[in-house]
Amino acid sequence: MVDMKADLPKYVAEFVGTFLLVFTVGCNVLSGSAIWAGVSIGCVLMVMIYALGGVSGANFNPAVSLALGLSNKMEWPQVGIYCAVQVVAGLLAGFAYSALFMSVIPLAPAVGFGWLQAMLAEVLYTFMLCFVVLNTAASTKQDGNVFYGLAIGFVIVAGAYGAGAISGGCFNPAVAIGLDVSSAFHGLKWCFFYTIFECIGAALAAVCFRIVRPEEFDAPPSPPGLQEKLTSEFLGTFMLVLTVGLNVLAQSPAAAFSIAASLMCMIYALADVSGAHFNPAVTVAILCSGRGKISPKDAGAYIGAQMAGGILAAFTYAAMRNGDTFPLGPGFGYNYAQAGFAEIIFTFVLCFVVLCVATTETPLKEMYGLAIGSCVTVGGFAIGGVSGGSLNPAVSVGISAAHILNHGVFYNCILYTVFECIGGALAAGIFMVTFPAEYAKEIPK
Numbered sequence: 001m002v003d004m005k006a007d008l009p010k011y012v013a014e015f016v017g018t019f020l021l022v023f024t025v026g027c028n029v030l031s032g033s034a035i036w037a038g039v040s041i042g043c044v045l046m047v048m049i050y051a052l053g054g055v056s057g058a059n060f061n062p063a064v065s066l067a068l069g070l071s072n073k074m075e076w077p078q079v080g081i082y083c084a085v086q087v088v089a090g091l092l093a094g095f096a097y098s099a100l101f102m103s104v105i106p107l108a109p110a111v112g113f114g115w116l117q118a119m120l121a122e123v124l125y126t127f128m129l130c131f132v133v134l135n136t137a138a139s140t141k142q143d144g145n146v147f148y149g150l151a152i153g154f155v156i157v158a159g160a161y162g163a164g165a166i167s168g169g170c171f172n173p174a175v176a177i178g179l180d181v182s183s184a185f186h187g188l189k190w191c192f193f194y195t196i197f198e199c200i201g202a203a204l205a206a207v208c209f210r211i212v213r214p215e216e217f218d219a220p221p222s223p224p225g226l227q228e229k230l231t232s233e234f235l236g237t238f239m240l241v242l243t244v245g246l247n248v249l250a251q252s253p254a255a256a257f258s259i260a261a262s263l264m265c266m267i268y269a270l271a272d273v274s275g276a277h278f279n280p281a282v283t284v285a286i287l288c289s290g291r292g293k294i295s296p297k298d299a300g301a302y303i304g305a306q307m308a309g310g311i312l313a314a315f316t317y318a319a320m321r322n323g324d325t326f327p328l329g330p331g332f333g334y335n336y337a338q339a340g341f342a343e344i345i346f347t348f349v350l351c352f353v354v355l356c357v358a359t360t361e362t363p364l365k366e367m368y369g370l371a372i373g374s375c376v377t378v379g380g381f382a383i384g385g386v387s388g389g390s391l392n393p394a395v396s397v398g399i400s401a402a403h404i405l406n407h408g409v410f411y412n413c414i415l416y417t418v419f420e421c422i423g424g425a426l427a428a429g430i431f432m433v434t435f436p437a438e439y440a441k442e443i444p445k
Contacts, residue, residue, distance in 0.1 A: 002077045011085050013056035017048040018089035019096075021060050022178040026097030029105050035253045038160025038169075042261075046153025053137070053149065061172040062086050062195075063202040067130035070206035072217070073138045083173075090174030094182030104183035107176060107190040113166050117320045119197045121167035124316075125159035126201030127208075128239050128265070129171050134209040135269035139216060142272065147366050151268035158239075158262035161254050162246025166320055173198050208235060212273050224273045226298065230305040232274035236266040237309030238316075240278050241398045245317030249324050256380025256389065264373025271358065271369065280306050280393040280417070281424035285351035286359060288428035291438060293359055310394030314402035325403040328396055328412045331385045339387035340419040346379035347391045347423030348430075355431040360438060393417040 024044040028037035049058040057074075059065045062083040069079040098104050109118040132155050136148040160169045170176040173195040180191035212228050212235070215221035224232075243262035247255035267276040275294075277283045280303040287299045294302070318325050330339035353375050357368045364371065380389040390396045393416070400413035432439065 002075070002081065007078075007081075010056035011081065013052040014059060014082055014085045015089040017052050017056075017058055017060040018086045018174050019093045020048055021045055021172075022090045022093035022175050023097050025175055026094065026105060026179070027100070030097065030101040030103050038157050038164065038254065038258065041160060042153045042156035044153075045156055046149045049149035049152055056082075057137070058149075059133075060086060060174070061129070062174055063126050063172060063198040064130055064133050066199055067134060067202040067205045067209075068138060070203060071134055071138065071209055073134070086174040087177055090172075090178030091181055092178075094178035098182045104186070105179045106183045106186040107168060107170075107180040107194065109190075110166055110168065112322070115193060117322070118167040118194070120316065120320050121159075121163035122170060122194055122197035123201040123204065124239075124242065125155070125163045125169070126171045126198040127204045128159065128201075128262075129155045130202045130205035131208055131235075132265050132269045134205060135213070139209075139213055140221075141213070141215070145268075145366065147268050147369060151265045151369065154261040155265050157254075158243050158258055158265060161252040161258040162243055162250050162317075163320075165246070165250035165252070167194070170194055171198060171201075212270065226301065229274035229298075230301055232270040233277060233302050233305040234309040236263075236270055236274075236276055236278040237306040237394050238313045239266055240392075241310040241313035241395050242317055244395055245314055245326075245399070245402070246320065248326055249317065249321045256377050256384060259380060260373045260376035263376055264369045267369040267372055274302070275358070276369075277302055277354075278306060278309075278394070279350070279391075281347050281391070281420040282351050282354050283424075284421050285355060285424035285427045285431075288425050289355055289359065289431050290428075291359075306394040307397055310392075310398035311401045314398030315405075318402045318405055323405060325406050325408065326399065327403050327408050328388060328390065328399040328416060330387060334386050336415060340415065342383040342387040343390065343416060343419040344423040344426065346375075346383055346389065347420040348427045349378060350375040350391050351424045351427035352430060355427060356435070360435060387416075390416055391420060391423075393420050396420065 021044055025041055028040050033040060052058045059082055065074065065079045065082040068074040069076050132151050136142055136151045159171060163169055176191045176194035180188055210217060212232050240262050243259050247258050252258060266278065270276045283299050283302045286293050287296065330336055354372055357364045357371050379391050383389050396413040396416035400410045404410060
């Protein structure tokens with residue numbers, strides 16, 4: 001039952017958070033902050049979530065409220081009021097930044113793209129945003145964590161640079177409506193389409209949430225089964241490879257950081273379901289490290305789900321970019337020996353960090369996702385120009401598979417997969433040496 005007087009703090013919180021989010025979007029776009037815009041917008045969402053999450057739940061997005069309603073996490077009258085408050089806040093923020101800059105931001109797909117590409121961008125990254133919200137901030141099993149704001153805010157970083165180059169990167173009906181209405185003299189129609197796209201993404205997130213966490217809807221709860229784990233591995237790998245491809249094809253100035261953000265967010269969302277490998281080399285490393293963390297049979301199933309997610313994501317980014325793809329291989333001036341050495345070393349870094357922070361008897365409880373995701377930032381900037389910084393056979397195979405559309409060769413990914421699996425196996429070997437206590441057996445008395 002809705003009590004308007006008692007719930008007034010919630011509505012004020014939703015208004016303030018949404019207003020500041022949309023106002024920050026407008027200021028970044030109109031000030032021409034090309035490199036740091038996505039980070040700025042993601043950070044304002046993150047800090048307002050931490051500031052106001054304890055008051056209203058910090059939705060700040062009608063699509064998020066819809067996903068919570070569909071997942072039985074919010075009553076429908078409350079969903080309606082939240083959505084209305086968020087839209088009003090978005091409208092006022094749109095007029096506020098327009099007054100500040102004496103300029104507006106017409107809402108429409110970027111030049112060269114149409115409604116279909118914009119739809120895919122808005123659906124998929126609104127899905128990611130709502131899915132991360134549901135898993136990190138609304139699931140019973142993740143209750144009490146402190147990483148939820150970081151995970152949710154940095155979905156914007158993941159989507160802003162690649163998908164944003166296609167649709168503008170709203171992922172939020174309050175943003176879309178605020179931008180479009182404040183620039184209505186340029187035409188007013190795209191906010192209606194974007195709102196529909198974003199609501200589809202929210203509904204898809206609610207469906208997938210039910211699949212990976214049936215315990216949220218069934219009693220008594222039970223540990224995740226193989227179906228939930230494989231769905232988790234597929235979804236996480238799909239969003240990772242999609243973000244890779246979109247950033248590369250958009251020539252993003254922050255590609256490695258955006259890709260790292262996508263990995264971090266999906267790890268925080270799904271680590272307690274499948275372990276959030278999202279990478280066959282990681283699965284190989286965990287299998288080779290022993291200790292019964294995964295069986296050979298399940299490892300094979302994980303790798304199959306990861307490869308399927310990577311390949312489908314690659315064809316999806318090709319569709320979103322009008323058939324454009326890119327080759328996998330050494331950068332200009334480098335050869336396969338150099339690329340292979342680079343891939344081995346930095347895949348080792350990634351897999352070794354996973355083993356150290358997420359598979360020990362006393363794993364990190366909060367910062368594990370940031371630590372693992374940051375390995376992609378490290379490798380992407382360090383060797384992106386040498387090998388491309390794939391560090392993941394699912395990424396490598398996806399890139400090569402999609403590039404066949406443009407007469408590319410496939411064998412490159414086989415070489416990269418070998419390099420990356422060597423890195424994973426090497427990580428397992430070094431882990432055995434550096435963490436002997438993980439293998440010590442209690443001596444019978």
